[in-house]
Amino acid sequence: MPLDTLDALPDIIRARLDALGEGACLIGYSGGGDSTALLLMAARWAAHKDVPLTPVIIDHALRPESAHEAEVAASRARHLGLAPEIVRWDGDKPATGIQAAARAFRLKTFARIAREKEANTILLGHTQDDQAETVWMRLQAGGGPDALAGMSSQSPLPLWPEGMGLSIARPLLDVSRAALRDWLTRQGESWIDDPSNESRAFTRIRNRQTLAQLSESGFDVAELCALAERFQAAKQADAKAAADIFLNAVNLLPWGGVILNRNALLAADDRLAAKALDAARAAVSGDPSSRPEAARRLLDGLNASAPATAGGAALTFFQSQCWLVRDPGAVGGRADQTAPAVRAVKFGDETIWDGRFAFTRPDLAISVSGTAYPAEFSTETLKVVPALARPGLPVIRQGGQFCGIPGLSAQADKVTQSLAKALIQRNLFEDRPAAWFDEQLHAQTAQGSH
Template identity: 30%
Template sequence: MPAVTERSDVKGRSVIERLSQFVSFYEDDLSGGLLLAVSGGSDSLALLYAFASLPDVIKSAMRVSTVDHGLRPEARAEAEMVGDVCNRLDIPHDILTLKWDDAASVSQAQARRARYAALAANARAHGLAAIATGHTYDDQLETVFIREGAGSGLYGLAGMADVAPLPVWPEGYDLSLVRPLLTAGRHDLREFLKSFGAEWVEDPSNTNTAFERVRVRNLLSDNPDEVKRLERVLGHAISQRISDTDQMTGWAAQHVDFLVGGAAEFDVPAFLKLEPALRLRFLMALLTAVGGKEALPRQEKAGALIDLSGCEAGRTLHGCRLQVRDGVCLVAPEPVPLADVLSLEPQSSEVWKGRTLLTRADNCGGQSLIASWETREVPRSLDRGSLPRYDIRHSLPVILNDAGEVTEVPHLEDGASVCPRDLSQARFYKLLQFKAQFFATETRQRESFS
C-alpha cells in the first residue's frame, strides 16, 4: 500500500512513479490484462507513454484501442496517429470504427455509450479484464463541480473511483473501468509528454463553450479558491463514501443470499436497522443487479421503498418484484413476455435479460431457442417436489423445441446443452463498492476529513 504523502509531494512526483504505485495497489484488478483507451488527446496519450515505460511483464498483457467515432472528419487520421505511436512503442493497437445512420443527430451520451460498448467487445475478444482511461485530477474536480450544481448528494460528490464497473450493461459484464491518472493534473501530463517530444490532438470540442464541462474548466482555471473549496467537498464525500461502502459490503455478506436465476433475499429486521441512506444505496444496487438494468433506479423511486412499505402484498420497481414474507424480503425479476425468445448459436454466449450468461459450447446442430419459463409446463425430467418457488423460477431461462415446449431448464439440470452463469451477485457487489482508496491516500483527502 503506498505511503501517505503530502499533496505537494504528490504533484511533484513523476507520472511513471505514481502509475507504478497504482498498478501495485490494484494488482488484483489489473491481473486479467488491460486495454488502454487512447484517443490521441494529451491525457490518454500520456496514459499510453506512461504504461509503455513500465516493465515488460505489464506491457505483455496490454493492448491499445482507439475509437473512430465517425463524428469528425479528422477522427480516422487521429486514430491512425495513435496506431503509429503504438507501433513505435511495440504495443498492439486496434482501431474500432463506429457506424451511424445519421451522425449529425448523435448525442454525446449516445456516442459515449457506443464507445464503451466497442471497447468492451474489443477487450473481451482479446481476453482482457479491464479498460483504462486517461481521466485526470482536473476531470475529477470538474465532475464534482457539475454534480454539485445538479444537486448531487454525498455519493455523487465523491467523484470518480479508481476502479469502477464499466458504464455499459450487459456489454460490460466481468470488465472493470480503471482510471490510473486521477491523481495527475492535466498540466503535469502535458509536461510529461513534452519530455518524450510527443505531440497530441486538440479536440475542438474541448474549447466549445456550448458544453458545460468546458465552461466549468474555464471557470476553475481562473479560480484557485473555488478549486480549494471543491477539494474540501471531495475530501469529505470520498471519505464518507468509502466508509459507507465498507459497512454495506460487510452487512450484505451477512444478510443477503443470492438464489438461482439471480434473485436475492435479505433479512428485513436487520435491513430496517440500517441508516436510511445506507438502505437506499443497498436497494439501488440490488434492484439494478437483479433486474439486469444498465442504470441505477431514480433515487426518489427507490427511496419510497426503504421502509419496505406495501411489500407484504408485493411491490414492483426497476424490473424487480419485492415481497416480504416471514421476515425475509425476496427480490426477484419481473415476468418476461412469453413471446420473447432468444436464438443462441453453437459455440456462442449471450446475456439473458441482463442477469444470466448463457453459453453453448457444442459445435453441432442449429439454434437453441431460449425463453423465460413463466407459465410453461414443467419438463417430465424434473422432480416437481424440489422446484424453487414460482416467484423465483418463473423468470429462469428454458430451452424450447420447435413446438414451443420446454425441453431443458439449464439452471436445474446437470449436463444441459446450455450452461448458465448468473451475474447478479458479482454485479451487485461491484455496484455497492467504491474503490477510491488509492486516490484518497495519495491526495490525503480521506485522512484530512475522517
C-alpha cells in the first residue's frame, strides 16, 4: 500500500472488519509489528461497534524470553481495554517440523478459545509480504493453480470438526510489512522483533531473505501477490463451475452415501469433474480438505466402471447405480481388521462422530455397525444401502437400548444432524459459499427420504 494512503489505513481496515458481520472475534497477537498494527485498529473498531474482541497470545516457549514477551504483549492489550489470553505451549517439542507443529498448536488453541468465547472469526495479521512468501514457497514446491492462489482474505479455520463454523479473516493481506511499520512509527508505537524471524533454520525465513535479495535486484515482490490474485479468481470460477456439476451429478442420501450420475460426470470437463467428485468424497468421508489425488483415483474408477478407494471414500456399484460411500476400512468396519477408534469430538452437549454426523444429546452411545448388524434393525431397511457401506454406518444406543441408524430410522434422525452440506461447501468454496449454491444444496438435501 503506498505511503500516501497510510492515513486512510484505519478507515480501510475498519470497513473490512465491518464486512465480517456480527459476532465476537479473536485476534492472534504476538506483539510483532503486523499484529500490533492490526490490534490497534481492531481494538478501536471493536470499541466503536461494541464487538467482544479477545487477543490470543501464544507463548511457544521456544526461547527463554518468550514468557516475558507474552506478558508485554498482554499488557499492551489490557491498556487498550481488552482481556487477553496467554496460552503457553508446554511439553516436549518435535525435533523436526517445529513450525508445522507450532501452527497446529495455534489452530487448536484458536478453535478452543473461540468456542469458549462464542466467537466465529479469528483475525490474523498476515500481510502482502506473507502472501508473496507463500506463493514463492508453493512455486518452488511445484504447486498447481489452487496452491498458487495463496491465502484468501477470509477462509475457514483449517481444522475439522473443531474448526466448523469458524473463519480466519486477514484484513491486512494487501498491506506491506514496511507500510505497517511506517504507520506504527507515525502513531508513536513500538513493537517486538522476534529474533527467530531471522533464523535460517526455517524454510519460510530462508525464502523471506531470498525475496528481499531479489527485491534489491529489481524484482517486484508485489507481482507474486498479483499472480495470487489472478489464480484466486480462477479458483473461484472453477469452484462455481464444479458446484454446478455437483448439483447435477450428485444425489445426497440422508444416511451418508451419495449416488453418482456417471454420465454427467464423465461428460464434464475432466478437471472440474474431479473437483465435483472431491466434494462428494468430502461428504461421505467426513474430511472437507481438498484431496486432488484421491478425486483423480475415484474418477479413474468411475471411468473404468471399477471399484476404487481413496481419501476415506469408496466407489461401489449397486442396483445398477454408481455410489460413493464411507470406506469401511477407515472406520474399522471390515471383519478382518482391528477396528481403529472412530474420532468423536465433544462440543458441549453435541458429539461430532467421524466428522460426518452431529449427535445432539450427551447421553447417546455411538458405535460403528461393522459386519454384525444390530439384531433390532430391519434387514429390509438395509437393503437400500450398498453392502460396502453398511459396516461403516453409525449405530445409536441410549441406555443400552437401540435407537437406530441416522437417515434410516426416524427415531435416530431426531437426535442427529448430517454434516454433509457443511463438508461440501467447505471443500468447494474456501470463502463463504455463494447463496445460490447454499439454497440449491439445501433444497437437494431436504428431498432425502427414508
